[in-house]
Amino acid sequence: MSTSEALAKAQVVAEVPQEARDKARQLGWEDGLIESALAKGFSLQEVWQALRGNVTGDQAKQFLAGGQMVRPEFKWMKVPTEWGIKARASDPELGLAIGDLNVGTYGDIPDVWYNRTEIARGSYPNPVNEDMGYTIFEKAIVWADCCVPLYEEAIRDRWISATDLPWASLEPLADDIERAVCQVMTEQSDRAYFEGALLSGWLPEISYGYLELKLFLSTVIYDVARHAEAFRKRALANGGGLGLQAPTDYMRSAQEARSYPELINILFVQDSTLLTLFKNGELFAQNQLERDLYALCAKDRQRMMDYQVERLKHYLFKHPERREEQNLYFNKGENRLAKDWTDPVVNEPLAILLGGGKGNIDEGMKKLRAFRKLQVQDYVDALAKATFYRTNLNGRLAEYLAD
Amino acid sequence: MAATPLTSSGLDLSWLDLYDEPASATPGKKGLTLKEINLGRYGDAARGKGDMTTRMRGAISRPGAQRFGPNYQSKADVWSENCIMLYEEATQRQWSSARDIPWDTLEELPDELERAMCQLCTMLTEVEFIAGDVPGQWMPFVSAQDFEAGLFLMSQIMDEARHTDVFRKRALANGGGLLAQGAGLGLRTLIEARDFTEMSVLMHVQAEGFVQSMFRMGELIGQTDADKRIFRMSAQDESRHLAFGVMHLKYVLDTEPERREELHHYLDKAEGDAAGGGSGDVTFPPVFESLCILLGGGPDKFDEGLQKFLLLRKRQINEYLHRLEVAGLGDRRQRVGPLFAQFVDPV
Ligand SMILES: [Fe+2]
Numbered sequence: 220m221s222t223s224e225a226l227a228k229a230q231v232v233a234e235v236p237q238e239a240r241d242k243a244r245q246l247g248w249e250d251g252l253i254e255s256a257l258a259k260g261f262s263l264q265e266v267w268q269a270l271r272g273n274v275t276g277d278q279a280k281q282f283l284a285g286g287q288m289v290r291p292e293f294k295w296m297k298v299p300t301e302w303g304i305k306a307r308a309s310d311p312e313l314g315l316a317i318g319d320l321n322v323g324t325y326g327d328i329p330d331v332w333y334n335r336t337e338i339a340r341g342s343y344p345n346p347v348n349e350d351m352g353y354t355i356f357e358k359a360i361v362w363a364d365c366c367v368p369l370y371e372e373a374i375r376d377r378w379i380s381a382t383d384l385p386w387a388s389l390e391p392l393a394d395d396i397e398r399a400v401c402q403v404m405t406e407q408s409d410r411a412y413f414e415g416a417l418l419s420g421w422l423p424e425i426s427y428g429y430l431e432l433k434l435f436l437s438t439v440i441y442d443v444a445r446h447a448e449a450f451r452k453r454a455l456a457n458g459g460g461l462g463l464q465a466p467t468d469y470m471r472s473a474q475e476a477r478s479y480p481e482l483i484n485i486l487f488v489q490d491s492t493l494l495t496l497f498k499n500g501e502l503f504a505q506n507q508l509e510r511d512l513y514a515l516c517a518k519d520r521q522r523m524m525d526y527q528v529e530r531l532k533h534y535l536f537k538h539p540e541r542r543e544e545q546n547l548y549f550n551k552g553e554n555r556l557a558k559d560w561t562d563p564v565v566n567e568p569l570a571i572l573l574g575g576g577k578g579n580i581d582e583g584m585k586k587l588r589a590f591r592k593l594q595v596q597d598y599v600d601a602l603a604k605a606t607f608y609r610t611n612l613n614g615r616l617a618e619y620l621a622d
Numbered sequence: 623m624a625a626t627p628l629t630s631s632g633l634d635l636s637w638l639d640l641y642d643e644p645a646s647a648t649p650g651k652k653g654l655t656l657k658e659i660n661l662g663r664y665g666d667a668a669r670g671k672g673d674m675t676t677r678m679r680g681a682i683s684r685p686g687a688q689r690f691g692p693n694y695q696s697k698a699d700v701w702s703e704n705c706i707m708l709y710e711e712a713t714q715r716q717w718s719s720a721r722d723i724p725w726d727t728l729e730e731l732p733d734e735l736e737r738a739m740c741q742l743c744t745m746l747t748e749v750e751f752i753a754g755d756v757p758g759q760w761m762p763f764v765s766a767q768d769f770e771a772g773l774f775l776m777s778q779i780m781d782e783a784r785h786t787d788v789f790r791k792r793a794l795a796n797g798g799g800l801l802a803q804g805a806g807l808g809l810r811t812l813i814e815a816r817d818f819t820e821m822s823v824l825m826h827v828q829a830e831g832f833v834q835s836m837f838r839m840g841e842l843i844g845q846t847d848a849d850k851r852i853f854r855m856s857a858q859d860e861s862r863h864l865a866f867g868v869m870h871l872k873y874v875l876d877t878e879p880e881r882r883e884e885l886h887h888y889l890d891k892a893e894g895d896a897a898g899g900g901s902g903d904v905t906f907p908p909v910f911e912s913l914c915i916l917l918g919g920g921p922d923k924f925d926e927g928l929q930k931f932l933l934l935r936k937r938q939i940n941e942y943l944h945r946l947e948v949a950g951l952g953d954r955r956q957r958v959g960p961l962f963a964q965f966v967d968p969v
């Protein structure tokens with residue numbers, strides 16, 4: 220017995236869904252035709268496929284009277300999309316990358332994307348569709364060319380906190396040092412998790428035209444998720460624990476963003492200063508594990524900054540009339556981050572680590588000031604690379620630079 | 623705590639006294655995983671009340687911490703007992719669509735088979751795109767008190783990005799291209815969910831369950847080794863997403879049994895009134911026809927393909943009901959929608 224026969228047998232007086240009846244009426248199926256198909260041993264599934272395939276009432280009736288089966292026409296085989304694509308890995312080391320797919324029309328990343336559905340870029344649109352509710356349809360808002368290679372690099376360079384860090388090598392530290400490490404980890408864990416959750420929430424806003432950017436953002440989200448748990452693991456692995464939660468001023472400013480340019484520019488401020496922190500992690504690290512941890516995070520965060528710089532540059536080039544407006548978002552981000560930096564629970568642990576202990580905290584504070592200067596300098600340099608020259612840098616940050 | 627000039631005169635240092643319960647997690651067989659650090663006051667069992675700030679579970683509350691907008695206050699709203707394990711498994715089992723698929727073994731296929739595969743991939747790359755947006759949409763509502771559930775969802779976003787890209791790669795790697803958009807796939811339903819558990823049961827359990835049953839038939843659908851491997855690798859990821867959904871549903875039913883009827887209601891809507899196959903609907907003609915061609919081995923063997931397609935539907939529905947039963951919703955069997963009911967195996 221074939222599956223369809225078995226199905227038909229199992230199907231005691233099947234209830235016919237209203238949607239199927241409505242569709243049948245629309246196609247001119249007379250009343251009772253569905254029932255007579257079922258009675259002849261066709262499954263409801265087959266009837267439904269015929270309806271979805273737009274088999275008319277006449278065709279169905281003829282077929283049920285012993286006539287020719289209506290064969291599917293495979294219309295989708297003939298849609299006028301670009302055919303004959305044989306993408307090959309341009310860099311055999313990296314493998315077949317998403318960049319290798321951007322050939323012919325598939326590589327057209329339009330300045331404005333008009334389709335409001337979730338259609339895959341390059342496929343053939345249905346004539347009538349529901350709006351999926353995306354809000355970002357303009358390339359200049361989100362795009363940077365580097366997101367295409369960065370996606371594959373992020374995948375190549377992924378790491379695993381559980382096994383790629385030498386947990387067994389941890390040795391007890393002096394209490395003040397361990398607690399300082401734990402406080403830094405607590406703060407960074409909050410910040411990383413928050414950034415991941417925030418960026419995740421923006422994904423449904425971005426239309427399919429900018430697919431590669433969304434793929435890249437997915438790697439960023441996964442990266443910061445890993446940072447959040449790796450920092451937490453470090454805090455709980457060496458006799459310490461979690462300390463006080465991170466200050467909320469800066470993060471709230473990112474949460475408050477009303478548009479993607481605002482969001483991403485506010486994030487720029489922290490993405491840049493955190494990259495400097497992690498890149499110089501050996502200044503704060505107390506052991507090999509922490510050195511490795513900071514170095515791995517820095518590598519991940521470098522990709523985010525590469526994107527940040529290129530996106531901003533591209534955006535300003537496309538929207539010179541909105542250049543001044545961007546200052547408002549940087550003002551806000553800088554202001555809130557500078558406020559976070561005045562918090563003793565943010566400063567003191569770093570100063571203890573830089574100074575080498577609580578007893579040496581004055582020395583540590585001096586070093587921290589010098590380090591803040593480096594962070595601000597790197598940040599200003601990153602903005603300049605994006606052709607954005609801050610004329611009104613936040614006063615607190617400017618003070619560090621003046622040191 | 624006052625702001626301080628960076629000199630010792632204004633030192634606070636009170637934060638040094640916050641550590642009352644030393645934590646020394648040691649690595650287990652799989653390294654230092656979330657399971658090893660799920661201890662004492664940091665563990666999920668010690669979760670206190672909800673928190674609308676960004677405070678990760680176990681960190682000390684900061685006086686004056688601002689709220690970030692509403693999120694779920696009760697653990698059951700987002701929790702799944704396996705999320706800790708699933709996140710770590712996700713990190714261990716990431717793969718690369720660039721390097722882990724033997725692209726160079728792709729062989730030229732008869733035109734209609736290549737077109738059918740490309741049509742299926744066009745639909746899948748569309749479905750997987752939404753599969754990343756949906757967990758993304760809910761992340762801001764997952765409290766950092768239940769951060770392991772959030773970490774899992776962020777790993778899912780990564781998985782779905784890979785799925786989106788691997789099916790696009792397949793469509794463009796063997797002399798084909800993308801074909802017809804899979805409109806009408808029922809994907810809006812997933813975005814329309816207004817509750818995390820509603821979303822999870824519709825996406826993780828139903829839609830991803832259906833996709834999983836299809837991927838598991840990848841040996842029959844795939845025409846080349848590369849195709850089969852794509853389905854196998856993706857199925858591995860989908861089983862995590864499904865497992866999260868099943869165990870989340872179970873957690874809700876175990877801890878909030880009063881939600882049973884409400885959850886049935888979402889499924890009544892998804893299975894009942896709509897005649898289609900749920901989200902990621904394989905009854906959409908281009909998908910249905912391409913699957914029949916692939917399963918049959920060519921358009922001339924369409925009828926054989928149709929029989930296998932019906933078998934696939936049967937598997938999808940029965941595996942779906944089985945998963946619901948595991949989650950504690952075994953009574954779904956008696957009220958499953960009409961287009962599903964025809965496939966239900968007798969108990
Ligand atoms: Fe997927």
Ligand SMILES: [Fe+2]
Nearest residue numbers: 753830860863
């Ligand atoms: Fe999935």
